Amino acid sequence: MAMRYGFFDSEITGEDEEGQPIFDRAENAEFVSKIFSALVTNGVYADPADNFAVRASSGMNITVKAGRGFVNGRFAWTEQDTTLTLSTANSTLSRIDAVVLRLSMTDRTISLAIKAGTPASSPFTPSLTRTADIYELRLANISVGAGANSIKQADITDTRYDTSQCGIVTGVIDQIDTTSLFAQYDDQFKTWFSNLEDTLEENQATNLQNNINKLEEKSLSVKTNLTTEDLDTVQTTGIYIQNYTSNATTDRHYPVKASGCLMCVFAEGKAYQYYNCQNEGCIWMRRYNSKTWSDWDQIYPGVISVSDDNGTAIKFPDGTMIATQKYDIDMAATTYAYLGDYITEHYLSSNPPDFPVAFIAPPSCTYSLEGSYTFWIGNNTRAGGSPTTTTHSARLSLLRPKDTTLVNNTITTITVTAVGRWK
Structure with missing residues (x-):
């Protein structure tokens, strides 16, 4: 294949069958890509x-x-x-x-x-x-x-x-071939170590090896591919990574079904295991003594607070979440019903905002209204009756005495407090 090169100003050497000029130094997208491939890595x-x-x-x-x-x-x-x-x-x-x-x-x-x-x-x-x-x-x-x-x-x-x-x-110029560079360093190390062995006496070499062995015993090993092992059998000091939630089952003695990082500290027949659940915000600990593992105890870190323009959610490590929010509603009653000396009036709160964090199941909600109205009832369903985990009820009811008057079409602030679970 002839050498390809560029770029140069082209000269017109003729016309094609459609009357378009033919250039003698024209190149295509493939040629441009070859240039970029030499400058920028994948x-x-x-x-x-x-x-x-x-x-x-x-x-x-x-x-x-x-x-x-x-x-x-x-x-x-x-x-x-x-x-x-x-x-x-x-x-x-x-x-x-x-x-x-x-x-x-x-x-x-x-x-x-x-x-x-x-x-x-x-x-x-x-x-x-x-x-x-x-x-x-x-x-x-x-x-x-x-x-x-x-x-x-x-x-x-x-x-x-x-x-x-x-x-x-990492750069616009192709990087050094580290494979060749590593081979060079490896060869230099082997040459140095060979010379070191020649200078060590037998007793010195034995003593050096013994010291190395002691360091290895105290070192912290890392195992990155923990799969289906039973954690009861993990009694070697080290850090172990469980990448798959499906492998973290209670019959394998995990504290919870969640991927995470296990740290084991073992010495003189006793061991401690700490399990940090990935993205779960909790740490568990248990002890091994007299050939028996204790139950897992959860170590509680601080709670997590999440806020946005709609309100605040507080997430607790055990899965409980409390969310609060305030927003304005139009006090325009839609239906009336009499209950003894009281009147029940229904209101629709249009487009209630979402909680800062979604619940995994519809939460329990309580409501309070700014002003003299104290009794509010909400069923935590949208219009039509579908439960929701992201916002509260779209239908609310106010219970007030017959002898009081409520002015319709006024803007009033409502406070919603929801209690449920985030995991």
Whole structure:
């Protein structure tokens, strides 16, 4: 193949059959991509840190953050977050899906897509397609448990920093081949260590090895692939990572069904285990003594407060949440009913705002009204009777004595207090 080069000013050498000029130094998009490929590596940009990051949303939906990236010399850029939906979970088997940034030469596009994995008792990640036509970068893997109806952040494994899967664009000039550099350093170390062995006497070498062994006994090991082990059998000092909620079951002696980090400290026949639940805001601890594990005790951190323009929600580690909000309603009665010496008047609060954090089930709500009206009743349903976890009742009732008068069409502030569970 002849050498290709560019760019130079072209000269017109003739016309084609449609009368368009023919240039002697014209080049196409492939040539431009070759230039970019030599300057910019495949991957996503490191700044901001959430470039094309995958986040859990609601139900089986996920959100891919806005970002920029390069795939084989082609540039991809989106200024808005993208919502993708995973397919329905298998009722009995788990699977692992992949979120990819996909280049298609045939379609001339770069798009975000989900590659669904195969349900299995021991699921594996779907492989990437990397051909002349399709080239994919893996942004994240998502563990979809059997029968799952929602995705949590703990189910998502970020793979953007893995060069073999995606990688980070770290500069406009291709980086040094670290494989060759590592081989050079390794060879130099082996030469140095060989000379060290020649200078050590037998007793010195033995003493050095004994000291190394003692250090290894005191070192803190890290195990990143904790799978189906029973935590009762983990009695070696170290840090252990459980990435999959489906593996964290109570019959394997986990404190809760949640992915997280286990730290074990073991010495002289006694052990302590600490389990930090990922994204759950709680830490558990138990002891091993006289060949018996104690029950897990929850260590309570501080409560979490979440506020927005609609109000405030306080989340407690045990799952309880209290949310309060204030907003104005139009005091225009719609129906009347007499109850002895009292009148029941119904009001519709139009478009009540959402709580700062959604409950997992409809909460119990109490209501108070600014002014002299004290008895409010709400059934925590929207108009039509559908329970809701994100806002309170759209239908309220006021009980007042017959001999009092309420002026309609006035704006009054109502305070709503909801108590329920956030997990």
